[in-house]
Amino acid sequence: MHAAVVVFPGSNCDRDMQVAFEAAGAKVSMVWHKDTDLPQGVDVVGVPGGFSFGDYLRCGAIAANSPICRAVKGHAEKGGYVLGICNGFQVLCETGLLPGTLLRNAKLKYICKAIDLKVETTDSAYTSGYGQGDEITIPIAHHDGNYFADDETIAALEDQNRVAFRYMDNPNGSLNDIAGILSDNRRVLGMMPHPERMADPVHGNTQGSILFSSLVGELQSA
Amino acid sequence: MKARVHVMLKTGVLDPQGEAVRHALGSLGFDGVEGVRQGKVIELDLTETDKSKAEAAVKDMCEKLLANTVIESYSVEIA
Numbered sequence: 001m002h003a004a005v006v007v008f009p010g011s012n013c014d015r016d017m018q019v020a021f022e023a024a025g026a027k028v029s030m031v032w033h034k035d036t037d038l039p040q041g042v043d044v045v046g047v048p049g050g051f052s053f054g055d056y057l058r059c060g061a062i063a064a065n066s067p068i069c070r071a072v073k074g075h076a077e078k079g080g081y082v083l084g085i086c087n088g089f090q091v092l093c094e095t096g097l098l099p100g101t102l103l104r105n106a107k108l109k110y111i112c113k114a115i116d117l118k119v120e121t122t123d124s125a126y127t128s129g130y131g132q133g134d135e136i137t138i139p140i141a142h143h144d145g146n147y148f149a150d151d152e153t154i155a156a157l158e159d160q161n162r163v164a165f166r167y168m169d170n171p172n173g174s175l176n177d178i179a180g181i182l183s184d185n186r187r188v189l190g191m192m193p194h195p196e197r198m199a200d201p202v203h204g205n206t207q208g209s210i211l212f213s214s215l216v217g218e219l220q221s222a
Numbered sequence: 223m224k225a226r227v228h229v230m231l232k233t234g235v236l237d238p239q240g241e242a243v244r245h246a247l248g249s250l251g252f253d254g255v256e257g258v259r260q261g262k263v264i265e266l267d268l269t270e271t272d273k274s275k276a277e278a279a280v281k282d283m284c285e286k287l288l289a290n291t292v293i294e295s296y297s298v299e300i301a
Contacts, residue, residue, distance in 0.1 A: 058290055065287055094290065101292045108238050148235065148293060173236070 001026045001219045005046040006072065006088075008033045008063045013049035013085065013196060020196035021046065024212035025220070033066040043219045044081035045072050047088030049141070049194060059102065059144045060090030069095055081125065081219065082188045086142055089180070089190035098181055098190045099157070100149030105142070106173025112141040114204070116168040117179055117193060121161050124186045129214030136207040138193040140171060145192040147174035147181075157181055165191055223268045225280045226299045229289045230261035264288055276300050 003026040007014045018028045029039045033052075038045065052063035063069065069091070076082045076097050084092035092098045105111060114137050119130040130136070149157070154175055157163055165180035172192075180191025195208030231237050237259050244258040266283075270276040280298045289296040 057287070061287060061290065093292075099292075101290055103236070103293065104238050106236065106238050108242055146236075146238075150292075173238075 001044070001216045002029070002039070002042050003027070003044045003046055003216075004029045004031050004038050004042045005048060006031050006033065006068055007048070008050070008052035008066065010052045010054055011048050011050035011087070013087075013194065016194075016196040016199075017046045017048045017085065020199040020209060020212045021216070023199060023209065024216040026212075026216045031068055033063065033068050036067045036071060038068075038071050038075055042075065042080070044083060044215060045075055047072070047082065047084040047091050049086030049088060052087055052091065055087075055144075058094070060087060060092075060094040063087075063091045064094035073097060076183070076188050079185065079187060081215070083126065083215070084188075084190040085194055085196065086140075086145075086192055089192055090144065092188060092190045097188050098183060099153045100147060100181070102142075102144050102192070103146040103148045103173075104144050105146050105171070110141075110143040111145075111171050112139070113171075114139045114198075115171055115193065117165045118168055120163045120166050121182070123161060124164060124182050124189065125215050125218040126182075126189045126211050127164055127214065128218060129210040135168065137198065137205060138195055138208050139197045140193050141197075142172070142192055145172045145174065147178040147192075149175065160184065162186070164189055165193065223270055223273070223276050224301050225266040225268055225276060226301065227264040227266065227280060227284060227288055228261060228297045228299075229264065229284075229294050230259060230296075231293055232295050235293045261294075273300050 119134040162182040195211045198208035240258040240260045284296045
């Protein structure tokens with residue numbers, strides 16, 4: 001299983017994501033934002049957390065228009081897997097690969113703490129290793145994680161079982177307590193919490209590593 | 223030719239920054255401010271000399287980058 005992790009100026013969780021993928025058994029290539037193509041044979045693209053392009057204009061907006069993102073979009077449109085975490089989720093919303101957007105946190109605070117999430121669906125390669133309704137603790141670290149979309153989009157996400165994770169105690173004002181969503185083909189996941197920061201016993205727990213091992217496992221057996 | 227783009231959150235989208243400004247105005251004693259919405263102004267210097275072409279180009283820029291039309295509306299002034 002071959003994963004590519006995109007690096008933008010200002011990414012700061014790219015190496016953590018690389019380590020989490022490698023620990024799950026994936027081969028990882030790092031790709032620079034100016035690259036126009038993904039390496040041959042990439043199964044999944046990771047779009048990491050951080051502050052790409054200093055969050056100028058809007059979080060993720062400039063990264064979403066970088067050369068590599070055209071390749072990432074092409075990869076997703078051909079049915080490839082894409083995982084966006086934190087700033088990566090913001091980038092995927094800006095590219096249009098995921099619906100909606102992430103607004104400033106309702107209480108205007110940057111929040112960095114471990115929070116409790118509920119696994120809302122196990123029907124995806126990312127979440128198949130969890131149990132339906134599992135409660136997991138994963139850190140968040142963001143200023144703009146307040147998920148917003150119009151009523152029709154929210155209804156579609158709910159009807160199609162595309163909310164992957166929900167906050168147990170909503171920290172940022174996200175509609176319907178949404179912490180992570182899937183694309184309609186369930187192969188693109190965007191989430192604000194950082195599973196790569198709960199992926200090693202020294203992190204406190206390893207509940208985040210299940211996401212990476214599920215994904216790698218499913219793609220290896222596919 | 224210069225263009226000025228105004229980007230505002232659409233009606234109905236919560237603007238926590240605008241709300242914070244409204245509260246701050248109230249605590250300074252400015253009564254009667256019922257709502258505050260905060261947006262952005264972006265000024266562009268263009269080489270284009272044709273007004274309608276410039277306007278069309280700037281609208282395209284708004285759609286592709288300058289505004290996120292999921293939550294924001296924009297208006298373009300050409301001068």
